[in-house]
Amino acid sequence: MMNPSFKAIYGIIAKSHAGQRRMASDFNAVLPQSFPYQAQHWWQDLDKGVAIYSPDNPGGCLAGVGHLVTDTPAGIAGDLREQGVAAAVLQQIQSRGVGALDDISGEFSLLAWDGMRNELLLARDQVGQSGLYIREDEHHWMICSDMEPLIADEKFHCQMDLQSAVNYLTFGVPVNGRTLAKNVRKLRAGHYIRVAPGKPLYEQRYFTPLCHNAESCAGPELKQEIQATLDSAILSRANEAREEKSSAILLSGGIDSSYIAQTLTNREMTQGLTAYTIEFAPPCKSNETGLASEFARMLNIPHQAVFFDYPDVTKTLDKIVNAVEPCSILSSITHEYLLGEIQADGHDFLISGLGSDEIFGGYIKYMNFYSSMRLYGCDDAAVQAAAGHGVDTFEQLLWQPERINDTVFAGIPRFFSGQTAKTMLQPPFRDWDYSAYLSEFYRECRQLKSDAHLFELMVAHECQHRIPEMLLGGFDAIGRGANIRTVYPFLDKNLVRLATGLGATERFEVRNNAWNNKTLMREIAATRLPEAICERPRQAYVPPMMLWLAHDEFFDYIWSVIENSKIQELALIDPEKLPELKERVRGLAGTSNLDGPLELIDEMWVIFTLSAWYDRWVSKQ
Numbered sequence: 001m002m003n004p005s006f007k008a009i010y011g012i013i014a015k016s017h018a019g020q021r022r023m024a025s026d027f028n029a030v031l032p033q034s035f036p037y038q039a040q041h042w043w044q045d046l047d048k049g050v051a052i053y054s055p056d057n058p059g060g061c062l063a064g065v066g067h068l069v070t071d072t073p074a075g076i077a078g079d080l081r082e083q084g085v086a087a088a089v090l091q092q093i094q095s096r097g098v099g100a101l102d103d104i105s106g107e108f109s110l111l112a113w114d115g116m117r118n119e120l121l122l123a124r125d126q127v128g129q130s131g132l133y134i135r136e137d138e139h140h141w142m143i144c145s146d147m148e149p150l151i152a153d154e155k156f157h158c159q160m161d162l163q164s165a166v167n168y169l170t171f172g173v174p175v176n177g178r179t180l181a182k183n184v185r186k187l188r189a190g191h192y193i194r195v196a197p198g199k200p201l202y203e204q205r206y207f208t209p210l211c212h213n214a215e216s217c218a219g220p221e222l223k224q225e226i227q228a229t230l231d232s233a234i235l236s237r238a239n240e241a242r243e244e245k246s247s248a249i250l251l252s253g254g255i256d257s258s259y260i261a262q263t264l265t266n267r268e269m270t271q272g273l274t275a276y277t278i279e280f281a282p283p284c285k286s287n288e289t290g291l292a293s294e295f296a297r298m299l300n301i302p303h304q305a306v307f308f309d310y311p312d313v314t315k316t317l318d319k320i321v322n323a324v325e326p327c328s329i330l331s332s333i334t335h336e337y338l339l340g341e342i343q344a345d346g347h348d349f350l351i352s353g354l355g356s357d358e359i360f361g362g363y364i365k366y367m368n369f370y371s372s373m374r375l376y377g378c379d380d381a382a383v384q385a386a387a388g389h390g391v392d393t394f395e396q397l398l399w400q401p402e403r404i405n406d407t408v409f410a411g412i413p414r415f416f417s418g419q420t421a422k423t424m425l426q427p428p429f430r431d432w433d434y435s436a437y438l439s440e441f442y443r444e445c446r447q448l449k450s451d452a453h454l455f456e457l458m459v460a461h462e463c464q465h466r467i468p469e470m471l472l473g474g475f476d477a478i479g480r481g482a483n484i485r486t487v488y489p490f491l492d493k494n495l496v497r498l499a500t501g502l503g504a505t506e507r508f509e510v511r512n513n514a515w516n517n518k519t520l521m522r523e524i525a526a527t528r529l530p531e532a533i534c535e536r537p538r539q540a541y542v543p544p545m546m547l548w549l550a551h552d553e554f555f556d557y558i559w560s561v562i563e564n565s566k567i568q569e570l571a572l573i574d575p576e577k578l579p580e581l582k583e584r585v586r587g588l589a590g591t592s593n594l595d596g597p598l599e600l601i602d603e604m605w606v607i608f609t610l611s612a613w614y615d616r617w618v619s620k621q
Helices: 017-025 083-103 162-171 220-243 255-266 289-299 310-321 332-344 356-360 364-375 381-388 393-397 401-407 418-424 435-448 454-464 466-481 493-500 519-526 552-564 566-570 575-588 598-618
Strands: 010-014 042-045 050-053 062-070 077-079 104-114 119-124 133-136 140-144 184-186 191-195 202-205 247-250 273-280 303-308 349-351 485-487 508-511 514-517
Touching: 010 017, 010 119, 017 140, 050 062, 050 104, 062 083, 077 083, 083 104, 083 119, 083 191, 162 418, 162 598, 220 255, 220 349, 220 485, 220 493, 220 519, 247 255, 255 289, 255 356, 255 519, 273 289, 273 332, 289 303, 303 332, 310 332, 310 552, 310 598, 332 466, 356 454, 356 466, 356 493, 356 519, 364 393, 364 401, 364 454, 364 514, 381 393, 393 401, 401 435, 418 575, 418 598, 435 454, 454 466, 454 493, 466 485, 514 519, 552 575, 552 598, 566 598, 575 598
Parallel strands: 247 273, 247 349, 273 303, 349 485
Antiparallel strands: 010 050, 010 140, 042 050, 062 077, 062 104, 104 119, 119 191, 133 140, 133 184, 191 202, 508 514
16 A cells, blocks of 8 residues: 555646636546546636645645655644645745745655745755656646656657657766656756746746855864754654654665664664665675674664575566666666565665765765866966956866866766767767756856855756756655655755865875775764774675676566667667677676676666666557
8 A cells, every 4th residue: 555645746737728718618628547536636726727636635725745844933844745734834835935945844746826926836855855747738737746647648648858868878867857758847856836827837946055154174163063964864854763663774884874873873763773784695795784784783773684686686677667767777676676675574664874975975986077177277378368367167168068078077977978879879869969958057056156166066966966866766766666755864955055065175085095085974973983884995886787697587688678679769779789789798797896897787777778668658568
């Protein structure tokens, strides 16, 4: 049975006077076949051309999904499906308009009719844990917190958004604010939309991790503030977990999840908590079970090592293939299985350390791009002359599309390199350039904070793209599918703002002639954790895909989907290049070298997941 908190919300608003007339004359004819039909649960003002499905709030003109907390004196907190919470939030919106969003935290999507202003407000939480989708039809906007009802509708002819498809092959996500389905957009994290009947959609940002009060160097006071903010985020979410009676924590043995577990132990808040760690079958050596189990035992927290072997891969593939939003992350396979085991053990609340690497600097790629952007033009007299006239080198970069792609940070993951795109894609797609999207994003950042330093800009990019659309869009969707609510203390909006401002020296330092990451987070963790955990090098959560591909059944299944997919009718991927990739991947099958050419596996996986999505939702095989 689905957790009521995850049930979708629905809305319809007319784009035109013709749309208003259609809704007023025959609302059922406008209603998509995949939307709920119970008339008594729809709040309607058909003369204005607006309707909201609100079964949990009869007569109310607000529908929401998720949990939120307000910073107002009234202190609203709880599930948006609770009538009292929904009514209080609606009152705030009707009183303050979009300004009410500034004081809301949590994971949520909502749509509310503001009768004072005659407009519909759509909003998505700051880091994008919840989703909100809008389909554009001829006369109406169809709105849902799940994408599936919008593209499964028999009246809707689903087509692939080719720009998003190329972006997915390159970065593992659609174009920001869009989906793989043409004419179905996704409200961006930390944004809202105001729309009045007959008027265009108006999308605007209400949250940014960029802050003018941010400090790049962490003195004792800032370090203490960051730790206090992190502790508060952990404890407030743990209080919610205690209300659920039975909760779980993902424990890797690294500093992030270990810090959460230690903090809860110090506050005697681990009753009913069980720690889980995935354990890959031999000969895979990238397991974290030993350290995690030892640490859990030290804290007296029950620990479950979830054993994962090749036969378990096939148990999760159907869900991966049929996902309404494909996940480009290989570890989605193991996460799907892990959460299934957590659910089977009776847990419906999960605490995760995800987000720490993104906001504190856990990836060497941050440092690589920091260096390339900082050093740009240092030996170019013309660049330096322009800088002397007030145009800094980063701003100059944004005026040079041919330099942006190789020099400017475009996100942590990269699936198709520029050369791969030239090789694997057919014209005109091989020549499509994403530099315009990067320029647009970073120019907006510079408008929000003109003196934002390079690390602020990179973390802001992760907060707008990878965190909401890849990590949460993949992992959190898996959790909702298992009826498990997941919370992420490291993605608390106040912590995100503090951490985003940190400069390079608070993120990386040289030790033993190599870069050591997450400098400040390690210092904070050292106040509570054993040295063995604090000094442990970062380990990538990489499933042993090469070992699995040694099984002919798995290898043949992946490639049968790729080679037989109807996506070939789009002339997007060059079919003549697939055999070479197939043979190169076959050459890796059975190896256990995690430092090998994983880019080949990534290329295969994004082609596979994109092809499967096309066959499921467009060609409907």
